[in-house]
Amino acid sequence: MPEENVRKDEFDEKIDRLTDQDLKNALRVFRDKITSEYAAYLNSCVHCGLCAESCHYYLTDGELESMPAYKVGLVASVFKRQFGLAGRVFPAWVGAKDLDREMVREWVDALFGRCSLCARCTMNCSVGLNTMYLVRAARGALASLGLVPDGLKSTVETAIQKGNSMAIPREDWIETVEWLESELQAEVNDPAAKLPLDKKGAKFLYTVNPREPKFFPLSIVATGKIFYAAGEDWTFSSYNYDVTNYGLYSGDDEVAVTISDRLVQSMEELGCKTLVLAECGHGFNSNRWEAPEWLRKRYGFEVRSILEVVADYIREGRIKLDPSRNPERLTLHDPCNLVRLGGIVEEQRYILKHAALNFAEMTPNRQNNFCCGGGGGQLAMTRFSQRRLKAGEIKADQIRQTGAKTVVAPCHNCIDQLSELNKHYKLGVNVRTICEIVANALLLGEKRSVRNGSSSDLKG
Amino acid sequence: MMDVLRVGVVLSALFALVALTVLVVKTLSFGKRPFYSRDAGSKVSGVIYAFGRGMMPWEKESSRKHLLTYLSGVIYHAGIFAALIYLLCAVFSLSLPWYLLQTLRIALVVGGACGLSLLLKRILSRKLRKLSCPDDYAANIIVTLFVILAAVHAAQLTGWQGPAVAGSPTLSPSRPTAVSSGPAVGLTSFVEGAFYIVSILMFLYVPVGKIRHCFFFFYSRVLLGIFFGRRSALPTR
Numbered sequence: 001m002p003e004e005n006v007r008k009d010e011f012d013e014k015i016d017r018l019t020d021q022d023l024k025n026a027l028r029v030f031r032d033k034i035t036s037e038y039a040a041y042l043n044s045c046v047h048c049g050l051c052a053e054s055c056h057y058y059l060t061d062g063e064l065e066s067m068p069a070y071k072v073g074l075v076a077s078v079f080k081r082q083f084g085l086a087g088r089v090f091p092a093w094v095g096a097k098d099l100d101r102e103m104v105r106e107w108v109d110a111l112f113g114r115c116s117l118c119a120r121c122t123m124n125c126s127v128g129l130n131t132m133y134l135v136r137a138a139r140g141a142l143a144s145l146g147l148v149p150d151g152l153k154s155t156v157e158t159a160i161q162k163g164n165s166m167a168i169p170r171e172d173w174i175e176t177v178e179w180l181e182s183e184l185q186a187e188v189n190d191p192a193a194k195l196p197l198d199k200k201g202a203k204f205l206y207t208v209n210p211r212e213p214k215f216f217p218l219s220i221v222a223t224g225k226i227f228y229a230a231g232e233d234w235t236f237s238s239y240n241y242d243v244t245n246y247g248l249y250s251g252d253d254e255v256a257v258t259i260s261d262r263l264v265q266s267m268e269e270l271g272c273k274t275l276v277l278a279e280c281g282h283g284f285n286s287n288r289w290e291a292p293e294w295l296r297k298r299y300g301f302e303v304r305s306i307l308e309v310v311a312d313y314i315r316e317g318r319i320k321l322d323p324s325r326n327p328e329r330l331t332l333h334d335p336c337n338l339v340r341l342g343g344i345v346e347e348q349r350y351i352l353k354h355a356a357l358n359f360a361e362m363t364p365n366r367q368n369n370f371c372c373g374g375g376g377g378q379l380a381m382t383r384f385s386q387r388r389l390k391a392g393e394i395k396a397d398q399i400r401q402t403g404a405k406t407v408v409a410p411c412h413n414c415i416d417q418l419s420e421l422n423k424h425y426k427l428g429v430n431v432r433t434i435c436e437i438v439a440n441a442l443l444l445g446e447k448r449s450v451r452n453g454s455s456s457d458l459k460g
Numbered sequence: 461m462m463d464v465l466r467v468g469v470v471l472s473a474l475f476a477l478v479a480l481t482v483l484v485v486k487t488l489s490f491g492k493r494p495f496y497s498r499d500a501g502s503k504v505s506g507v508i509y510a511f512g513r514g515m516m517p518w519e520k521e522s523s524r525k526h527l528l529t530y531l532s533g534v535i536y537h538a539g540i541f542a543a544l545i546y547l548l549c550a551v552f553s554l555s556l557p558w559y560l561l562q563t564l565r566i567a568l569v570v571g572g573a574c575g576l577s578l579l580l581k582r583i584l585s586r587k588l589r590k591l592s593c594p595d596d597y598a599a600n601i602i603v604t605l606f607v608i609l610a611a612v613h614a615a616q617l618t619g620w621q622g623p624a625v626a627g628s629p630t631l632s633p634s635r636p637t638a639v640s641s642g643p644a645v646g647l648t649s650f651v652e653g654a655f656y657i658v659s660i661l662m663f664l665y666v667p668v669g670k671i672r673h674c675f676f677f678f679y680s681r682v683l684l685g686i687f688f689g690r691r692s693a694l695p696t697r
Contacts (some may be wrong), residue, residue: 354634
């Protein structure tokens with residue numbers, strides 16, 4: 001549906017119906033989110049505009065409203081008006097503005113609709129403003145007004161009410177795991193191969209993106225195969241296995257806390273040592289970095305990405321790979337939440353170096369990568385889907401330039417967006433996870449000899 | 461009259477310092493965000509990167525893409541620091557070695573020109589205009605004027621007769637001995653007075669608008685380094 005038509009919908013009417021008291025409450029929520037760090041950022045922007053071309057939205061639409069400085073300016077203007085002396089005395093002079101209905105409308109459009117919280121502008125900011133946190137704080141205030149755009153809102157509600165973001169009933173999850181276990185057994189030709197559920201005291205508790213059991217079950221088999229080959233002691237939880245946390249994107253801390261706490265509870269109940277997070281960018285950022293802050297809790301266990309675990313297996317010789325099984329030219333997409341915001345930068349490259357023959361980097365890559373356009377809850381917010389596809393043009397061009405036939409993306413949100421870009425921009429590529437590539441290259445027969453022998457040839 | 465202005469400069473600078481301190485205290489009163497997640501990398505390395513390699517054009521895409529603006533900004537700020545040093549010498553009758561004065565002169569002239577170019581860019585670029593509020597122009601104008609007046613005053617100090625006084629070990633901006641008589645003295649006094657008045661206005665304006673980034677820039681840069689450093693996302697390889 002064209003966005004122009006969508007704009008005049010009940011969401012818009014909801015904004016019109018906001019009372020002054022609603023706006024005051026939203027300001028209180030906004031204030032509660034402002035820490036000294038945020039206040040410093042909000043005092044720092046010099047409106048130099050050098051950040052503009054770091055944003056995939058601005059690069060593809062050229063609109064002022066897509067400039068990171070403009071988006072930060074929207075948040076800063078309200079901050080100055082409420083909490084700055086100059087903003088209270090001479091608002092027009094310093095660009096201070098009230099949080100009124102018009103500003104709320106602008107916040108929704110720019111902060112939900114033109115930002116994927118990728119933090120690329122932060123790296124490129126002359127000052128170093130953490131745009132992601134500022135935008136998220138404002139999104140939190142909008143969430144308190146019930147103004148999280150549809151799709152993202154329903155995803156969050158589903159996660160809260162149903163226990164996972166895809167509303168998979170526990171029985172279905174258990175059945176799926178049992179079915180996939182038989183698939184794994186057939187694949188490795190070993191009836192003893194397991195996808196363990198609720199195994200107390202296991203070393204790893206492994207989480208998945210609920211999109212996997214729903215749409216990509218074979219990626220679970222792929223990971224199970226790697227664990228099998230490595231002889232790992234691991235388990236799923238039959239209750240809390242969802243790595244996603246869309247509270248990161250809605251800005252609602254209360255929601256984020258509830259969802260984060262579930263995995264912590266499972267870790268404690270099962271007595272596992274390490275929480276291993278599936279290939280999910282925002283799931284990694286949420287659970288590894290943000291959740292302890294949301295919960296105000298220092299975890300008594302380790303939190304690692306599956307990529308770190310697999311890279312260790314290769315280094316330690318616990319799995320052996322034949323890269324010739326992945327002979328086609330492939331490229332790697334760096335999910336913003338995993339790489340720039342998560343710090344997992346080289347592990348995926350190390351893995352691909354051992355699992356594939358013909359790996360080509362995109363330009364730019366690593367911390368300087370461009371967002372695919374699917375982050376920040378954009379995939380869920382149908383309201384902005386046309387913009388999302390347009391913003392993904394940068395990524396589509398990057399992929400095309402590599403000449404790759406396969407795009408590897410260690411993130412299921414990115415995979416969904418890349419699949420859409422693949423169709424929309426006619427890229428003609430396959431989109432796969434890292435574990436799928438690794439599982440395809442696994443040499444199961446040599447597993448034991450490798451484990452007992454020298455692994456120096458695999459170190460690098 | 462000059463003495464009164466000099467006192468005014470000192471008082472306004474103190475005001476700016478106190479106002480900035482109040483602003484910082486107010487900022488800190490929002491509360492610090494503690495870290496509960498375990499560090500994966502080094503905060504210190506991140507901060508060093510943020511102030512070093514992380515600002516270089518070969519490392520930062522925005523600096524590379526806007527090289528001219530980036531360099532103008534760097535030189536402009538060098539000019540501002542030069543003007544502050546020059547002001548300090550002028551107000552407290554401190555003498556400068558000849559080579560340092562020459563260095564300051566170059567920094568002031570080039571810095572002032574860069575300040576003007578940035579102001580022009582803000583005026584001429586439609587997008588920057590839309591992004592700007594009156595404070596952006598005011599801050600740029602007042603600080604650029606400060607640098608330019610320092611440059612003009614420094615130039616008049618010897619009437620640009622460098623070789624004639626090249627043998628002097630030091631020169632003091634507040635004692636323009638090289639300019640000895642007539643209208644030049646009047647002009648020097650006028651420029652000096654204007655320099656002090658603009659300095660006073662600038663210091664008074666510090667807490668009002670974006671000049672406050674003279675402190676917050678460093679604070680934000682430290683935060684950037686800590687944020688990405690502890691996550692092991694920076695420094696890049």
